[in-house]
Amino acid sequence: MNYKHHFTTITVLISSICFSQKEIENRGHQVSSFQKAVDRLVLEKGISEKELHSLLKYNTRYEIEKRTGRAFAYAFGSLAGLGWFIEVSSRIPLRDGELRFFSEGDGLFVFGVAAATGAAISIPLFKASKRNKKRRDELSVKYKVEQHAIRNLYSKRRFRLYSVSYVIGITDTYYPIETSIVLVQKNLGISFTLDKNIISLYLSQSDGSSDVQDSEYTFSSFDLTYGRVFELGGKFSLEAHTGISKVTHNYRFGYPDPEENKGGGFGFNLSIFSSSVSRPKPRLKYENPIKKSYGIPLRAKLLFKINKLMGIGLNSNANFNKNGDVLSAGLSIQKYF
Structure with a gap:
């Protein structure tokens, strides 16, 4: 039917209008206190929102890489310590009747794998975080945006x-x-x-x-x-x-169902005055x-x-x-x- 196509056209048209770039950039169409804080800082510092978001991007990368690198370093460092403990324990002489779950060399293997994996993941993350921190600091000086202002912005950004x-x-x-x-x-x-x-x-x-x-x-x-x-x-x-x-x-x-109703399906109804023929409901x-x-x-x-x-x-x-x-x-x- 035609009304279906009209309804679809109207729905698509409304959605297209709502997602246009011009509307997205309109400052009156906001739903969060974070964007309002961004607007205030842009006006206060006399910079563009694009420049501020560039600064926030480098700061976010720095924080994520630093924390992720530390998490992997702590995790695999603990495994390396466990491997060293296993190796030391495996070299202690046994008394009569004691059982040993690990042989000499098992702890060194755990220690080596954990240390190598932790270093392979954490070191690149720390290097990347250092680069992003340097870039963030350069932009902070350039745009005269202090770290406490950035922290204040992120305090308003929440899911x-x-x-x-x-x-x-x-x-x-x-x-x-x-x-x-x-x-x-x-x-x-x-x-x-x-x-x-x-x-x-x-x-x-x-x-x-x-x-x-x-x-x-x-x-x-x-x-x-x-x-x-x-x-x-x-x-x-x-x-x-x-x-x-x-x-x-x-x-x-x-x-x-053709199997249930084949053969004609006729029945006879008799009464005092007349007789009739009826077909049962299929x-x-x-x-x-x-x-x-x-x-x-x-x-x-x-x-x-x-x-x-x-x-x-x-x-x-x-x-x-x-x-x-x-x-x-x-x-x-x-x-x-």
Whole structure:
């Protein structure tokens, strides 16, 4: 039907607009205190956000490499110490009746492998961290950004729970099912934020039944998506998400079983006034094909924020997969944290 194609076009268009670079760079469309702190530091120091993020990049690399190098050094250093202890123990003379689990040389082998592995991993990490520290310090001096300012920025950068949402609505699909089936959609989602980014998990299910061929249909999907929030002014906002999903189409339908109904299937009904011939209702044989695949979900949520904790609005969703594209729309209730 044409409305399906119109719905898909509108959904894709909304998502494309929401992910445009111009909108992403708009400072009014933020969801975290980290980005606000970045904006304040950019204005205070008179540098560009790109330059500040370059400084933060080298600082992050330095911290990760330094801590990872130390972790491997401690771990394999402990193994090397254990190997040395094993070797010393294996050289102590045994008393009568004592058993020895390790022979001479076993401890040296453990010591050598642990020391060599630890050095092979830790030393390159320490060298890389030293290079990134030097580059970070050079940029800190150049842009006049002190270390306490960087630490203050990172104190505001955290992965946190953003919202929980529930959607109730209707679904249509290109999967070949009876047109008389009305599909009811239920969707439960949980979202987390890191800076401007929203990482979400959604569990959706749509099902319905029909008297035609005694049909039942269920569509379910588990979505992992990345999204952004765009403030539209006032209490309105738009969320746009896309990602990957695991989808399942399950269509159960019946059809007359030729083995059960062959031979004519006529019966006779006799009464006082007349006789009649009737055909019994054919017995049905059922098929239950289940199709599983991966899909690409697109979701756009237009929300009105009732207060700081609650929002309500319209959720539109499209899921493109090889077994049958799915379109849905419904009422979304969202709880903020």
